[in-house]
Amino acid sequence: MSIENTREQLISLINSALDIDGLEKIRVDIFGKNGELNKLKREIVNIPVEQKKQYGQKMNSIKTDVENSFESQKNAIEMKILNEKIAKEKIDVTLPGHYVRSGSMHPVTRVLYELCEVFKTYGFSVEDGPEIECEDYNFDKLNIPADHPARDMQDTFFMENGYVLRTHTSPVQVRTMLNSKPPIKIVSPGRVYRKDDIDATHTPIFHQIEGLYIAQGVTFADLKGILMRFLKDYYGENTQVRFQPSYFPFTEPSAEVYISCVACHGEGKSHCPVCKNTGFIEIMGCGMVHPQVLTNCGIDSENYSGFAFGMGIERIAMLKYKIKDIRYLYDNDMRFLKNFVR
Ligand SMILES: [Zn+2]
Numbered sequence: 001m002s003i004e005n006t007r008e009q010l011i012s013l014i015n016s017a018l019d020i021d022g023l024e025k026i027r028v029d030i031f032g033k034n035g036e037l038n039k040l041k042r043e044i045v046n047i048p049v050e051q052k053k054q055y056g057q058k059m060n061s062i063k064t065d066v067e068n069s070f071e072s073q074k075n076a077i078e079m080k081i082l083n084e085k086i087a088k089e090k091i092d093v094t095l096p097g098h099y100v101r102s103g104s105m106h107p108v109t110r111v112l113y114e115l116c117e118v119f120k121t122y123g124f125s126v127e128d129g130p131e132i133e134c135e136d137y138n139f140d141k142l143n144i145p146a147d148h149p150a151r152d153m154q155d156t157f158f159m160e161n162g163y164v165l166r167t168h169t170s171p172v173q174v175r176t177m178l179n180s181k182p183p184i185k186i187v188s189p190g191r192v193y194r195k196d197d198i199d200a201t202h203t204p205i206f207h208q209i210e211g212l213y214i215a216q217g218v219t220f221a222d223l224k225g226i227l228m229r230f231l232k233d234y235y236g237e238n239t240q241v242r243f244q245p246s247y248f249p250f251t252e253p254s255a256e257v258y259i260s261c262v263a264c265h266g267e268g269k270s271h272c273p274v275c276k277n278t279g280f281i282e283i284m285g286c287g288m289v290h291p292q293v294l295t296n297c298g299i300d301s302e303n304y305s306g307f308a309f310g311m312g313i314e315r316i317a318m319l320k321y322k323i324k325d326i327r328y329l330y331d332n333d334m335r336f337l338k339n340f341v342r
Pocket of ligand 1: 261262263264265266272273274275276277278279280
């Protein structure tokens with residue numbers, strides 16, 4: 001190939017490349033060790049001395065032009081590939097989108113969070129505790145004697161070495177009293193275990209939230225004040241609240257708390273399945289902490305008094321969302337759970 005024609009020939013060779021692979025083959029043919037440019041370079045030995053300088057300049061100018069052509073052809077091919085890709089991957093914004101299914105909080109978890117939030121506004125802090133608990137904290141310190149029916153093998157999941165699956169969240173109260181000094185103002189939400197047969201209102205695992213307030217001069221009036229405020233905040237200002245004397249080993253005096261029926265609004269209409277026509281539903285238990293419990297937990301019962309209350313989360317959730325059977329909450333049936341997506 002004469003040097004005069006080389007430039008045009010090489011440039012037209014480069015321009016003939018249609019794709020990256022073709023261009024790469026041409027690159028080797030031109031710029032490779034045995035490529036056209038090196039052939040020109042080797043040719044210099046055959047050039048008469050007086051023409052060598054001119055030949056060298058021409059060679060360099062050809063090299064520069066060929067390199068530039070190669071770059072622009074490479075850019076052109078890459079641009080062509082990119083444009084084809086863009087055309088192929090073009091998004092049709094008029095097509096219907098894919099529905100992204102989002103998860104949501106389980107109704108029990110949601111109610112638990114809501115209750116914690118309400119009590120936080122009254123100055124209660126949220127305390128946590130282990131679900132495997134020693135019998136001492138679950139029963140003895142709470143004034144539940146060894147012969148109490150709650151300690152019966154039928155009700156409690158006993159474990160080895162004096163441990164049980166906690167039957168209530170009260171051991172969190174025990175732990176708090178043992179580890180801190182009054183004033184104490186806590187709620188303890190969490191999972192509890194009892195050997196109940198499964199039916200529409202019972203499961204062996206359920207959730208509770210309990211509250212404890214201990215300070216100097218706390219009276220039953222404080223207990224009523226806080227709980228009435230809570231029940232009206234959570235169930236509405238028109239909710240009627242009724243306290244009925246009851247018995248728990250860890251409180252004295254004790255009471256069960258009723259609110260006007262969420263279904264018939266306290267009218268007790270016939271055929272109200274929620275309140276069984278009484279107009280009221282039991283919602284929680286409460287009372288003044290038994291002085292013996294305070295003493296058991298290292299608190300001077302002469303100087304301090306307090307109240308405690310507790311309620312089942314599932315029951316609150318069932319009343320709130322009108323769920324008739326507690327088993328729905330644990331079946332993990334999407335047809336049920338999707339009702340709570342928001
Ligand atoms: Zn009712």
